[in-house]
Amino acid sequence: MKTVIRAFFKTLRTVLGPFMLLKERLTQPSGMVREPSVQTTVNLQCKNIALYQFNTCPFCIKVRQEMRRLSLPIEHRDAQHNAAHRGELLQGGGAVKVPCLKITDASGKSQWLYDSTAIIAYLRSRFAKV
Structure with missing residues (x-):
């Protein structure tokens, strides 16, 4: 039974994954615009942050969209x-x-x-007001 359930969810991810990624690309928010000196400071602070994620995870997509909205160049690590x-x-x-x-x-x-x-709450509290 466990094998059948795993196969079902793997098939579901395989079928829905490309559509989720397409939706993410089509609905990309525009990034926050900061003064160049402020953005440089934010970029340096982001070097100490990494996001462990799966490409088609809906919660990971939600976080990546917020990172784009806040113009954060945080490294993505595919776990x-x-x-x-x-x-x-x-x-x-x-x-x-x-x-x-x-x-x-x-x-x-x-x-x-x-x-x-x-x-998202952490990123907004740390970077939204910068």
């Missing part, structure tokens, strides 16, 4: 097809659950933030 990224997510965050935002501070300590709503 679905890249074994190294999947391993980092499991070891550092404790679970292979996406989306997950890895935030590294100046001292090198990492915080792992799960849940799309929490990630």
